[in-house]
Amino acid sequence: MVTQRLLPSAAPLQLIDPDGRPGQNPGGLTFPEPDVLISLHRGMVLGRRFDTQATVLAKQGRLAVYPSSRGQDACQVGAALALRGQDWLFPTYRDSVAILTRGVDAAETLALLRGDWHCGYDPYERRVAPQCTPLATNTLHAVGLAHAATLQAKDQVALVLLGDGATSEGDAHEALNFAALWKAPVVFLVQNNGYAISVPLAKQSAAPTLAAKGIGYGIPPLLIDGNDAAAVYAAVAAGVERAATGGGPTLIEAITYRVEAHTNADDATRYRTDDEVRGWLDRDPIARLEAYLRAERLLDDEAASRLAAEAEQLAADVRDRMSTEASADPAELFEHVYARPTAALERQRATLLAELEELEESAP
Amino acid sequence: MTTVMIPPAGDTARQVPAPVTMAAALNQALADSLAADDRVVVFGEDVGALGGVFRITDGLAGKFGEHRVFDTPIAESGIVGTAIGMAMNGLVPVVEMQFDAFAYPAFEQVTSHLAKLRNRTRGRVALPVVIRVPFGGGIGGVEHHSDSSEAYYTHTPGLRVVTPGTPADAYLLLREAIRCPDPVIFLEPKRRYWSKETAVLTPDGPPIDRAVVRRTGRDVTLIAYGGMVATALEAAEAAAEEDWDVEVIDLRSLSPFDDQTLTESVSRTGRAVIVHEAAGFAGYGAEVAARLTEQCFHYLEAPILRVTGFDIPYPPPRLEQYHLPNTDRILDAIARLQWEDEGA
Numbered sequence: 001m002v003t004q005r006l007l008p009s010a011a012p013l014q015l016i017d018p019d020g021r022p023g024q025n026p027g028g029l030t031f032p033e034p035d036v037l038i039s040l041h042r043g044m045v046l047g048r049r050f051d052t053q054a055t056v057l058a059k060q061g062r063l064a065v066y067p068s069s070r071g072q073d074a075c076q077v078g079a080a081l082a083l084r085g086q087d088w089l090f091p092t093y094r095d096s097v098a099i100l101t102r103g104v105d106a107a108e109t110l111a112l113l114r115g116d117w118h119c120g121y122d123p124y125e126r127r128v129a130p131q132c133t134p135l136a137t138n139t140l141h142a143v144g145l146a147h148a149a150t151l152q153a154k155d156q157v158a159l160v161l162l163g164d165g166a167t168s169e170g171d172a173h174e175a176l177n178f179a180a181l182w183k184a185p186v187v188f189l190v191q192n193n194g195y196a197i198s199v200p201l202a203k204q205s206a207a208p209t210l211a212a213k214g215i216g217y218g219i220p221p222l223l224i225d226g227n228d229a230a231a232v233y234a235a236v237a238a239g240v241e242r243a244a245t246g247g248g249p250t251l252i253e254a255i256t257y258r259v260e261a262h263t264n265a266d267d268a269t270r271y272r273t274d275d276e277v278r279g280w281l282d283r284d285p286i287a288r289l290e291a292y293l294r295a296e297r298l299l300d301d302e303a304a305s306r307l308a309a310e311a312e313q314l315a316a317d318v319r320d321r322m323s324t325e326a327s328a329d330p331a332e333l334f335e336h337v338y339a340r341p342t343a344a345l346e347r348q349r350a351t352l353l354a355e356l357e358e359l360e361e362s363a364p
Numbered sequence: 365m366t367t368v369m370i371p372p373a374g375d376t377a378r379q380v381p382a383p384v385t386m387a388a389a390l391n392q393a394l395a396d397s398l399a400a401d402d403r404v405v406v407f408g409e410d411v412g413a414l415g416g417v418f419r420i421t422d423g424l425a426g427k428f429g430e431h432r433v434f435d436t437p438i439a440e441s442g443i444v445g446t447a448i449g450m451a452m453n454g455l456v457p458v459v460e461m462q463f464d465a466f467a468y469p470a471f472e473q474v475t476s477h478l479a480k481l482r483n484r485t486r487g488r489v490a491l492p493v494v495i496r497v498p499f500g501g502g503i504g505g506v507e508h509h510s511d512s513s514e515a516y517y518t519h520t521p522g523l524r525v526v527t528p529g530t531p532a533d534a535y536l537l538l539r540e541a542i543r544c545p546d547p548v549i550f551l552e553p554k555r556r557y558w559s560k561e562t563a564v565l566t567p568d569g570p571p572i573d574r575a576v577v578r579r580t581g582r583d584v585t586l587i588a589y590g591g592m593v594a595t596a597l598e599a600a601e602a603a604a605e606e607d608w609d610v611e612v613i614d615l616r617s618l619s620p621f622d623d624q625t626l627t628e629s630v631s632r633t634g635r636a637v638i639v640h641e642a643a644g645f646a647g648y649g650a651e652v653a654a655r656l657t658e659q660c661f662h663y664l665e666a667p668i669l670r671v672t673g674f675d676i677p678y679p680p681p682r683l684e685q686y687h688l689p690n691t692d693r694i695l696d697a698i699a700r701l702q703w704e705d706e707g708a
Contacts, residue, residue, distance in 0.1 A: 148450040
C-alpha cells in the first residue's frame with residue numbers, strides 16, 4: 001500500500017535520548033560517525049554562544065531585533081552540517097545559527113537583524129539564500145532552485161527550513177505539491193517548536209502530525225526528535241541522499257521547542273507557563289549530546305574547555321563588530337533596484353545627496 | 365486562433381513584411397527566445413499540450429521538449445515562487461498567468477521577492493524572470509477575466525512593467541523582456557491578440573524602456589498603452605477631421621517611465637490626454653499627469669486630462685462597452701482642452 005509506506009512513525013525517531021543514552025526509537029536512521037557527533041557538539045556550543053550574544057545585543061539595542069533559536073540548536077546545526085558544499089540552504093529569520101554553521105561570517109549573518117541591509121552575505125558564496133521573513137515563501141524558491149538543478153543536470157539539493165506555523169501558509173502547500181510532482185531534489189525541515197509567536201500548534205493544525213501531511217502529497221515523511229542532533233543530522237542526510245539519487249523530496253518534522261520568546265520584543269509569559277519551559281530545558285540538545293560524548297569518551301574536560309574558550313572568542317568578536325558604527329551608505333539605496341539605476345532613481349539619489357551635503361554644511 | 369503567415373525563424377526570411385497577429389508574434393518571440401538561449405524555460409497553466417488558453421505557447425512544447433516548456437499545477441504563487449528559485453540557479457523563466465485577475469495569488473511572490481531580491485542582496489542575486497499576463501477587457505469575458513492590473517505592478521519598485529500596442533512591438537518587447545536582467549511584468553492586451561499588422565518581426569528596435577511616437581502631431585499629445593493604442597490612433601484619425609493634429613504616444617514601458625520622450629512631446633504640443641481602461645482613481649494616468657505637470661507646467665495650455673474606465677469593479681460582458689474608453693470619449697476630452705483660450 002502506497003499510503004502505508006508514506007506513514008510517518010507514531011513516535012519521533014530518536015538516536016540519543018535526553019539522558020545521553022542510545023535512543024529507543026532509531027527507526028531506519030543511520031547513527032552518525034564519531035567525528036560527525038563531535039562536529040555537531042562543537043557547532044551547537046558555538047551556535048548557542050552566538051545566539052546568547054545576539055540576544056544580549058538586541059536587548060542593548062545594538063540589533064534591531066533578534067529571534068532566538070535557543071532550544072532548537074540541534075535542528076540548526078544538524079541540518080546545516082548534513083548538507084554538502086554544492087547544496088543550498090533556504091533559511092528563515094530564526095535560522096541565524098544554521099547560517100553561521102554553514103560558514104557564513106557572523107557579522108554578515110547579523111546584517112539583516114542589525115538593520116545594515118536586508119541581507120549581509122553573498123548567497124552564492126556558501127549557497128545560503130537570504131533569510132526569509134515572510135512565512136513559507138522560501139519553500140517555493142527552494143523547489144524552483146532544486147528543479148533547475150535537475151533540468152541542468154547539476155548534483156544539487158535544496159534544504160528549506162520552516163516552522164510549524166508556516167505549514168499553514170498556502171505557499172507551503174504549493175511547494176510540497178510542486179516538489180512531489182517534479183521529484184525535485186529538496187528537503188523540507190519543519191522545526192515544530194510548538195508556537196507561531198503565541199499560537200500553539202493545536203490552534204494551527206488538526207493534522208495528527210505535521211509529518212503526516214506528506215502522505216497527501218506523496219512525499220515520504222520523517223517524524224524526529226528535534227532536540228537530538230544525531231537524529232536531525234541523520235534524517236536530513238538521508239533526505240539529501242534520497243534527493244541526490246533521484247528519489248525526490250522528503251518532509252521532516254522535528255519536534256523541538258523555542259526556549260526564548262518569539263523575539264526580544266515578545267512576552268512569552270502571556271501564552272505559556274514556566275513549568276512548560278522548564279520541562280523543555282531538561283531536554284536540552286547540547287547537554288544530551290555532551291552526556292553521550294563523555295560516556296563514549298569522545299569528549300573530555302580539556303576538549304570541552306577549549307571549545308568553551310573558542311565560543312567566548314566568537315562572542316567577543318561578535319560584540320566588537322556589532323559595537324562599531326555601521327557604515328551604511330545612503331547613496332546605495334538607489335543602486336540595486338534594477339540592474340542599472342533608472343534616470344528617475346539617478347535624480348532621486350542626487351536629491352538625497354544634495355540634501356545631505358546641505359545638512360553637513362549647516363552643521364556647526 | 366486565426367491562422368496567419370508567420371515568417372519562419374532566420375533573419376533573411378524576416379526581411380519580407382507579412383501579415384501577423386499579436387498572438388502569432390508573441391508565439392514567435394517565445395520560439396525565437398527558446399532557440400536563442402538554452403537557459404529559457406516556459407511554464408504555466410495549460411501552456412504545454414494545449415498551447416495556452418490563448419494559444420500563445422502553441423507548438424512550443426512539441427518543438428522544444430517538455431523540459432523546456434511545461435504545464436504546472438494550478439497554483440500561481442507556486443509558478444512565480446519556483447520561477448524565482450530557478451532564476452537563482454541559472455535559468456531564465458518565462459511564465460504565464462492565465463488571466464489578469466488569476467495572477468493575484470502570486471502577488472506576495474511578485475512584490476516581496478521577485479521585485480526585491482536584487483535589492484535585498486545588494487545586487488548579488490539577479491532574477492531575469494518574465495511574467496506574461498493577458499490583461500484588460502474588451503473580449504466579453506465573464507468576471508475576473510478583464511482586469512487592468514498594471515498599477516499594482518507599477519507601484520512596486522524593482523519590477524519592469526511593459527505592454528505592447530502592436531504585433532511587431534509584441535515580438536520586439538517580449539524578446540527584450542526575456543533578455544532583460546530585471547524581472548519584467550509583460551502585460552498582453554488580450555483584446556488585440558487577433559489584430560493584424562503587416563510587419564517584419566525583428567528583435568532590434570527601440571530599447572525596452574522607451575516610449576514610441578506612433579503618430580506625429582502638433583496640437584495635442586494622446587498618451588496610451590496596450591489595448592488603448594489602437595483606440596487612440598483611431599481617435600487621432602477622427603480628430604483630424606475636426607482639424608486637431610493629434611500626436612499619439614505608445615508608452616510601451618509603464619515602469620520605468622520614459623520622461624524624455626513624453627516631456628519632449630508635451631512641451632511641444634502643450635496639451636495632453638491620457639487613456640487607459642483601468643479605473644481612473646489612483647490609476648496609472650494619475651502618475652503620468654503628475655509627472656508631466658511637474659516637468660512641463662510652463663508649456664501647458666490646458667489641464668492634463670484622463671480618459672479612463674469608471675471607478676467600478678470590471679463590468680459584466682453586456683455592460684463593458686459603457687465602461688471602456690472609446691473614440692468619442694477621447695474626442696470629448698480633446699475638445700475640453702481650452703482651445704478657445706488659444707492666443708488670448
